Amino acid sequence: MTTPVRSASRHHKRPRGEGQWALGYREPLNKNEELKKNDDGLNVRQRIIDIYAKRGFDSIDPADLRGRFRWYGLYTQRRPGIDGGKTAVLEPEELDDRYFMLRIRIDGGRLTVDQLRTIADVSRRYARGTADITDRQNIQLHWVEIESVPAIWEALERVGLDTTEACGDTPRVIIGCPLAGIDADEVIDASPQIADIRSRYIGDKAFSNLPRKFKSAVSGCPAHCTVHEINDVAFVGVVNEDGERGYDLWVGGGLSTNPMLAKRLGVFVAPERVHEVWAGVAGIFRDYGYRRLRHRARLKFLVNDWGVERFREVLEREYLGYALPEGPAPAPPRGGRRDHVGVHRQKDGNFYVGFAPKVGRLDADRLDRIADIAERYGSRRVHTTTEQKMVILDIAPDKVDDIVADLEAADLPVHPSTFRRQTMACTGIEYCKLAIVETKATASRLIDELERRLPGFAEPLTINVNGCPNSCARIQTADIGLKGQLVVDEDGRQVEGFQIHLGGSLGVNSGFGRKVRGLKTTAKALPDYVERVVRNYEKQRAEGETFAEWVQRADEADLR
CATH class of the missing domain: 3.30.413.10 (Sulfite Reductase Hemoprotein, domain 1)
Incomplete structure (x- = not known):
């Protein structure tokens, strides 16, 4: 559903100085907005393939290098040897190295063994063996040269991975519980909703020019592992008074230098409605979001100014065309930690085994070793968590002790210290x-x-x-x-x-x-x-x- 920009009623008008599209203010108020108006970030992909990868780093337009490249998960690295005291002093071109960080998008943290092996191979060939798991379930590579990017994309896309909108003023990775579909206590399996949003809207130019980054979470995890309280939009599994399973909607969370917790809208979202409600929230952000000052451009500032009643009213009237029913709040999170480390039973009688790479840092050899261990014990699925950890799924009961021993021997502890x-x-x-x-x-x-x-x-x-x-x-x-x-x-x-x-x-x-x-x-x-x-x-x-x-x-x- 592509949401058209609608003019706001007089009741909803705010000063034009915030640069809100819905109020008719379309002229860019800063360099970032001008860059996006000049050319959609998604268009940079073809220039990377046709021009920059062939002609090298020096051929890259600065507006692409420090702007639109992010739409495909690319940031220039920091040049080695520049101390922290110069971070806010030097110009971007003085900080830039000629290498890139490349962020691989992993929605819901879901990886197959084949995908993990491909990331390992790409890391070894093109990224000096680097690999970091992020707290949003992605994997980041370093030391990537622009000449290698098309080959990396080809390798990733052959196994169903990509870097589309992994960064930039876009809907970034949709985080989800790595145990979706297998946790015996889950409220609802959110993986179909994540896949639905992903297939409909990621890479869609209707949402490729947002005021800032847009972080999403969709989960029925009883431990609340997707930290819904600090996402721009989050769908949290609930059961309503009629026994129907669906989602509670939260909006406007975010940290950085002005942290705010997300707010409940108090509505019940049926699973089949999730994608259009997500598009409605993203549409409000696109159309009413503040585009004047970058540090006030996140959705949390709009939600904080409007309040939940007005936000819900605009969502229902202008973007959905129907009212959402009232709904219950989520149950409190299951006791203990949110990270899924350890050995736990799945609903099918098998077990999942969560382990703890140290501060999310891995390398190509360790990724291959993880894939080898998973495959040796009959698993085809290795998922990432929002705590920089990993989980191997589908381990038969009689193989649990052996896989734990193999992971521990690889310095991937299943029973780590609290500090690890x-x-x-x-x-x-x-x-x-x-x-x-x-x-x-x-x-x-x-x-x-x-x-x-x-x-x-x-x-x-x-x-x-x-x-x-x-x-x-x-x-x-x-x-x-x-x-x-x-x-x-x-x-x-x-x-x-x-x-x-x-x-x-x-x-x-x-x-x-x-x-x-x-x-x-x-x-x-x-x-x-x-x-x-x-x-x-x-x-x-x-x-x-x-x-x-x-x-x-x-x-x-x-x-x-």
Whole structure:
């Protein structure tokens, strides 16, 4: 369903200065909007194939290089050797390397063994063996040269993968529960709805020029693993009073430098209606979204200004043409962690086995080894999670112990420590042009140190490490959220470090982490800090008290 742009009624008018299309304001108000008006980002694919891949990096139009390439998952990498103090000072062309990060889109986190092997082969041939799992279920490669991109696309597309709208002002990957269709406790299998949205709208020029990125989640997971509270649009599995299974609709979540939790519209969406409701929400964002200032262009700002009643009214009247019935709120998330690590029974009597790559970092050889292990034990499916982890499905009961042993031997633990299981990190300064500090190696060292110092600690504890303020690693919703910045050490030198957020959480008591005035640490002193605060928690916690609950009542001195 392609939603036409409609003029707003007088009741809904806002100042034209926000650049909202529905109010008749079509002239671009910044360079990004001008770039998109000049040429749709989806059109860059053919130029990459016909021109840039043949003529090389120096032939690339700057507007494509730093703009439209994102519509196909391509970002220039950070040039090596540029320290974090220069991130916000240098011009883009000074930060650019001649290599690219390439993001492979994996909707719902669903991969076959053949697809995993193809990614491994592409990584080995064209990306120096790199592979990172993101917290949105994608896999990112690095060191990609523009000359290789058409061959990469051909290889991926042969097995049903692509990079279309993996980045850019587009509907990015649709996240879903990696156990959809097999979890014995799931409310509804959302994989048909994800596939439906994907096939209808991804790559459709009706939605390829949004004000900013648009993040979607569709899931019936009883653990709420798709973190619906922080997506632009989310469909959460529910059962209504008539016993029908469908979805509760949430809109306007997002983090970055101005975090907001999504809001329930209070409606029940039948499975067959999901695709058109998704298109309606995306259409509102396209037509009414703020296009003047990039930092206010996410859907959350519109939802916050309008409120849920007005948003629902516009959705139903102008985009759907019918009223949505009232619906129930989702049940509280199933107890425990949201990551699906460990061994668990499927509804068919087989088992799934979730394991923990360290901070999502893998390589081509490890991807091949994962595929080998899955295939050896009869599985054709390896899925990614929203916590930078992976799950092998369909393991027969009598093969569980052996596959666990093989994964553990490959340093892919099925029963990891809390620190290995619940620490994640963004790309960081190694490759990212926005980053201020290094993240992956820092987080890996932190895990090793905490395992050594606190071997008996087994409580849930999320540690999210981010290289800049943009919160790709969801720092505000972590028990310990670490925002990369330069800090002054005890010798007065400026070094890599982190501002600390404490006690963020999603679920029953969703909320953002507490910031204690002046609470920072150097990267070097990070293990000392985390050990200290975790030991304080262990000493003071009440029976059943979570870290986030303790933080809310703890004295500031015990958080330092």
